[in-house]
Amino acid sequence: MRVKVDKYGRIFLPKDVRDKLGLHENDELSLEVREDEIVIRVQRDDLEKRVDELVEYLKSHLPKPFVAEAEEGEKWVTRKHALEKIGLKE
Numbered sequence: 001m002r003v004k005v006d007k008y009g010r011i012f013l014p015k016d017v018r019d020k021l022g023l024h025e026n027d028e029l030s031l032e033v034r035e036d037e038i039v040i041r042v043q044r045d046d047l048e049k050r051v052d053e054l055v056e057y058l059k060s061h062l063p064k065p066f067v068a069e070a071e072e073g074e075k076w077v078t079r080k081h082a083l084e085k086i087g088l089k090e
Contacts, residue, residue, distance in 0.1 A: 027043070028043040029042060029043060058088065059088055062088070
């Protein structure tokens with residue numbers, strides 16, 4: 001993909017690129033110069049925060065194990081065991 005540099009040194013990122021990368025106004029990008037190349041990366045400083053939010057969401061929206069509540073104690077795999085296996089605790 002080719003883009004042009006304007007008289008102020010700016011480049012325009014096409015909409016399909018912005019959409020694909022999930023870029024919005026005021027998002028930050030990092031820029032690295034390698035010999036005759038410019039590498040532009042999306043800054044995802046909030047990734048750890050987003051992962052924590054996802055874990056909390058999953059904890060509160062966990063699917064039930066494939067056994068009824070009354071049968072849970074009789075099965076080999078209990079809900080507690082299943083949650084521990086995937087790294088979550090009630």
